[in-house]
Amino acid sequence: MSQDADMGPEPDAGLRRMLDAGLVAYERLPMLETTFDRLVRVLSTSLRSLSNESIEIGIDPLSSVRFGDFLAAVPSTSMLAIFKIEEWDNVGLMVLDAALNYSVVDVLLGSPRGSPSTTIEERPYTPIERSLLERMIKHILRDLSAAFQPIAPVMFRLDRLETNRRFAAICRPSNSAVLARLRVRVHERAACLEIVLPYATLEPIRDELMQQFMGERLGRDDLWEKHLANALRETDVELDAVLGELSMNLSEVLALKQGSRIVLPLTADDPVELRCGGVPLFSARTGNRRNRIAVQIESKLPSGDQQLGASTE
Numbered sequence: 253m254s255q256d257a258d259m260g261p262e263p264d265a266g267l268r269r270m271l272d273a274g275l276v277a278y279e280r281l282p283m284l285e286t287t288f289d290r291l292v293r294v295l296s297t298s299l300r301s302l303s304n305e306s307i308e309i310g311i312d313p314l315s316s317v318r319f320g321d322f323l324a325a326v327p328s329t330s331m332l333a334i335f336k337i338e339e340w341d342n343v344g345l346m347v348l349d350a351a352l353n354y355s356v357v358d359v360l361l362g363s364p365r366g367s368p369s370t371t372i373e374e375r376p377y378t379p380i381e382r383s384l385l386e387r388m389i390k391h392i393l394r395d396l397s398a399a400f401q402p403i404a405p406v407m408f409r410l411d412r413l414e415t416n417r418r419f420a421a422i423c424r425p426s427n428s429a430v431l432a433r434l435r436v437r438v439h440e441r442a443a444c445l446e447i448v449l450p451y452a453t454l455e456p457i458r459d460e461l462m463q464q465f466m467g468e469r470l471g472r473d474d475l476w477e478k479h480l481a482n483a484l485r486e487t488d489v490e491l492d493a494v495l496g497e498l499s500m501n502l503s504e505v506l507a508l509k510q511g512s513r514i515v516l517p518l519t520a521d522d523p524v525e526l527r528c529g530g531v532p533l534f535s536a537r538t539g540n541r542r543n544r545i546a547v548q549i550e551s552k553l554p555s556g557d558q559q560l561g562a563s564t565e
Contacts, residue, residue, distance in 0.1 A: 281430075281454070281461035283403060285314055288432045288447075291399040295434075298395050302388070303359045308437040315433075320425025322448060323417050329374065332420040333389045334411045339404070342453040343411065343422045346389060352436055352443030353377070353385055359438060360384045382413060389413075396447070404457045423450045430454070493536070493547050494525045523550065 292311050299307045326332070329350035336343050361384070377385070393408040400406050414420045423429070427450050434445040454461060496516035508514075524547060526534040536547040 281458070283461045283463050284430065284454070287399050287403060287461075288314065290402075291396055292434065294395045294398055295392060298391060299388075302391055303356075303438075305359050305438065310435040312433040312435065315431050317429055317431045317448070318425070319421075319423050319427050319429045319448070319450060322429070322431060323421065323425070326417055326420075328415075328417075330415075331377065331385055332414045332417070334414065334420060334422060335393055335408050336411045337406055337408055337453065339406045340453060340456045342450070344408070344450070344453055345420060345422050345448040346392070347446040347448070348385065348389070349444045351441060352438070352445055353381070355436075355438040355441045355443055356388050357381050357384050360388070376415065386410065386413060392445075403460045422448075423452065427452065489528055491533070492527045493538075494527055495538070496522075496524075525553070 288311055292309050296307065296309045299309070326347055327349065331348045331350075331353050333346040333348070334343055335346060390410050393410060397406060397408045400408075429448050429450040432447045432449075434447070436443045436445055496518045498514060498516055521537075523535045523537055525532050526536055526547065526549065532553045534549045535551045535553055536549045539546050539548055
């Protein structure tokens with residue numbers, strides 16, 4: 253047996269395994285991958301219209317990351333865009349690497365095809381560059397909103413642009429998030445666009461994202477509805493025939509004894525109510541059939557919900 257085998261597993265490996273166990277696998281949200289695939293198709297067309305250039309976009313498989321680890325690995329030359337989702341009362345993060353930023357600026361400023369790539373410098377972005385990048389980011393957020401429309405009506409709005417990672421923290425470093433990495437090619441220049449959505453941000457539409465396909469919960473199942481309707485028609489219900497009601501004082505109730513009579517203010521022709529679970533359903537009249545007391549339904553009464561709605565109008 254080797255010496256490494258005698259030492260057993262490294263303590264750091266076991267600790268890392270325990271920490272990673274807290275990450276939620278994105279496979280539990282299958283509709284999220286479909287949504288980002290839709291974003292790629294929409295974005296490929298809209299960016300071509302925006303820049304009048306051939307822009308190719310692809311997407312890597314979605315992954316779960318710990319937000320602090322992801323943010324620490326972001327290069328200092330990247331542009332970070334924090335956007336708000338007011339319908340979900342939360343935020344998200346978009347990261348554009350320097351290669352994408354300079355390529356987009358060159359294209360929007362009319363750089364000819366085949367021109368050499370701009371050298372990436374460790375310098376702040378100029379106001380003109382920030383303005384052009386903000387225009388493109390808003391364009392991407394509109395397409396992202398359109399991609400989520402079949403799932404839920406939502407609008408992604410740009411909040412601010414940051415170049416310092418410390419000011420781009422949108423959740424705790426230990427929180428889990430979904431990472432969508434888009435590969436962009438502009439003028440034969442490879443670049444990267446990353447969108448990070450914490451799982452807390454996606455919580456309002458978690459049930460919709462857990463669908464295997466769009467019609468799983470959002471659509472109607474006619475066969476199931478027919479089975480339910482048939483089963484309801486075979487359900488037994490109890491109807492109470494209320495001949496009359498009388499309010500009495502507690503002292504009068506306590507004074508009742510065997511042989512006492514309760515006189516109801518009714519006549520033989522007064523209608524009675526048929527109730528189910530305390531809800532009045534029908535108005536009927538009493539009669540006799542085969543030496544048994546019977547009731548004959550004459551009209552349908554408004555249900556409790558209808559009466560409540562009528563009283564509030």
